[in-house]
Amino acid sequence: MDMSERELHETFLPPFKATVDEGVASFMTAFNDLNGVPCTGNQYLFKEILRDRWGFGGMVVTDYTAIMEMVAHGFAKDLKHAAELAIDAGIDMDMISEAFVTHLKELVEEGDVSEEQIDVAVSRILEMKFLLGLFDDPFRYFDAERQQEVVMNPEHLKTAREAAQRSIVLLKNEGNVLPLDKNTSKRVALIGPFVKERESLNGEWAIKGDRNKSVTLLEGLEEKYDGSRVEFTYAQGTTLPLIDRSTQKVSVTEVPDRRGFAEAVNVARNSDVIMVAMGENYHWSGEAASRTDITLPGNQRELLKELKKTGKPIVLVLFNGRPLDLSWEEENVDAIVEAWYPGMMSGHAVADILSGDYNPSAKLVMTFPRNVGQIPIFYNMKNTGRPFDAEHPADYRSSYIDSPNTPLFPFGYGLSYTTFEYANAKISSDKFQSGSSLTASVEVTNTGDLDGEEVVQLYLRDRVGSVVRPVKELKGFEKIHLKAGETKTVEFSIDEEMLKMYNIDMEWVAEPGEFDLWIATSSADESNHLEFSLVE
Structure with a gap:
């Protein structure tokens, strides 16, 4: 991504500078290039700005294989050259590429890298190990007894639940269909691929997290409304489209079909409220998961359209990792709850919101577009010389002819059950x-x-x-x-x-x-x- 020096310093660098001011201990290099120079070999970023201007004295580590990737970028001729570029940029630790361990000795012997450069990098790494207590106990983070005390600790789970509650955004609540009162007799149809979905709830980067221990929406609701006057009936309706891991593309063999539509519609007709849980499989979000179409994937919107025909109020609960094009959903469903990927305590946290035991309070930190053609869209834009005025529309102004200029949901937006x-x-x-x-x-x-x-x-x-x-x-x-x-x-x-x-x-x-x-x-x-x- 090319950007002006002003844009870099005003928009992109301030969050990083704030972490330095607060005492952050390490940085990781990005994979991308900045104005033609890969970040892992970028002296301007890591020497001039991070070290010299900001006075950062901590450690810089590469992202996974970032040094060797400078060869594919066309910035380094081979791994040896990439190692030289990285150490010259002030990079201290090489993750996975093995460029430093393979080539630094040779680069020193040939006079292309100084021993002083290596000494500085090593001193930063050793300082980090000292601060982490590894000199006293190299195995302090391999403590099985401590693991038993920490992992799934009730206090930690309580914090996870609270964090999830505070991150869930109420986007729409027409006619105050939410919250669902536990003391009011009501039949609720639970429909959609995320009602029982467990694997996706921790998001793409859970890595070592045990996805089997995440609480599903169904489990959270059943516990929340146990003994209440609310009765749930379930139908999956459809499945989530998946990524074919061999091609890294949407699977063409496991394609959602309409076979579950009839059962879902029948369950919906026999309910007072339809609660639909939809979204993206976790592999559809995170690194290397860009989309050109950001509507609900598969045939989830088709299912919603069939449910809409029943005339029953619809509550849509979303589990996803990016802003989606919800233009049809915003116009046609009664309530929208943006749950994101709420983590291990997902079901409990979402049930807390839906029941009103926790009044939603989160605001959007990203702008939701009306369609993919509005992207990039953000609140702190700069005006053109002919800005569009919705109250006084005129020709030759900066506007779309097929869509409002405004986002579907703006940055900072979020509703509550109160006013x-x-x-x-x-x-x-x-x-x-x-x-x-x-x-x-x-x-x-x-x-x-x-x-x-x-x-x-x-x-x-x-x-x-x-x-x-x-x-x-x-x-x-x-x-x-x-x-x-x-x-x-x-x-x-x-x-x-x-x-x-x-x-x-x-x-x-x-x-x-x-x-x-x-x-x-x-x-x-x-x-x-x-x-x-x-x-x-």
């Missing part, structure tokens, strides 16, 4: 001097009947800069808990550092001028708008 009202947005001053700060605040009231949590978000926009600025940028957020009817004032401190950007001369500065500010429920919310100026 929140923002009011009395204020700012301590409409201008502040360079070097000082100001405070923006808003009153947030839980206007519903349930206790809940809300993520209050702060967005800023520099109206005019020496370079074009994004339409808005997230600069802060705070998660608050409010009891039903309770009001809290949320404050954000805005200092000059928040306003800085790389100017036309690539200087990190805050340019005097006018700024817009929003305290919002999502990146699309512009109801609480304030203005201020930075003056010299």
Whole structure:
């Protein structure tokens, strides 16, 4: 991916710099190249930026076979050359390629690599081993007794359940079909390939995780509603399409068919609510699993269309590792719960959400497009010279002729079973001097009947800069808990550092001028708008 130096420093590097500031101990090189230079051989990234500018003193390890891959990139002529490029870039440890162990001695003898370079890399590795306690006990992480105490520890499982609860996003809840009250008599049809799916729940990168111990949605619901007045009936309906591991393509031999549709529709007709669990097999996500079509794979949408004909309310629970094109689903189903891959305690966490025992509070950290043609789509875009105005549409503007410009679900979006009202947005001053700060605040009231949590978000926009600025940028957020009817004032401190950007001369500065500010429920919310100026 090519990018300008400004884009690299303003958008991509800040998260890494933040980890350095917090004391991160190691970095791993990426597989990709940056402007033509593979990261594993990129002196600009690892010497100039990471070491010299940021002062990082920890260890850098390659990703799996990343050194040898520089040969395939066309950046190194052979493995020996790749080893030289990597050590010159400041890479300390070679994972799997065996380039260092095979060629470094020879490179030193030929004068292409210095002993000092190797000494520095070795010292960083030994320091890491010392900090990990491996000098005192080389086998401290091969403790079978400790394994028994740690793996599947009840406290750890409790934390896993809570983490999953807090990551599940409620995308739609038409007519308050959710939560499903345990005390109300109701027949619920459980349909879809993810009702009993266990293997995918830990996601693609579970690696050594025991997928057989993950709690399925069915198991979670049965435990949650045991002894309640809710009755579940199950039909799979369809299966998940799989990846053929020999070709790394969608399998053409194990293709989902419609044989289970009739049973699923029959079960649905005899229910009060249809709960459908769908998504992607875990092999469809993660590394080397890109898709050109991001609708629900296989014939899952076809099944939904058949279930829609019953006229019963539909709750769609999604298990997937990427934003999907849910344009049809958003228009036609009553509720959508984005569960992602919630991990080992999946079934329990999702049941906590569906029952209302946990009021959903998560917000999207990715934008959901209306279709794949909108990609790339992100909230902090830059305006064109002819931005589209939905309230005053006109020809020759930057818009799609077959779709709205807006995303299906914007960054920062997420619903709750209660409602929140923002009011009395204020700012301590409409201008502040360079070097000082100001405070923006808003009153947030839980206007519903349930206790809940809300993520209050702060967005800023520099109206005019020496370079074009994004339409808005997230600069802060705070998660608050409010009891039903309770009001809290949320404050954000805005200092000059928040306003800085790389100017036309690539200087990190805050340019005097006018700024817009929003305290919002999502990146699309512009109801609480304030203005201020930075003056010299």
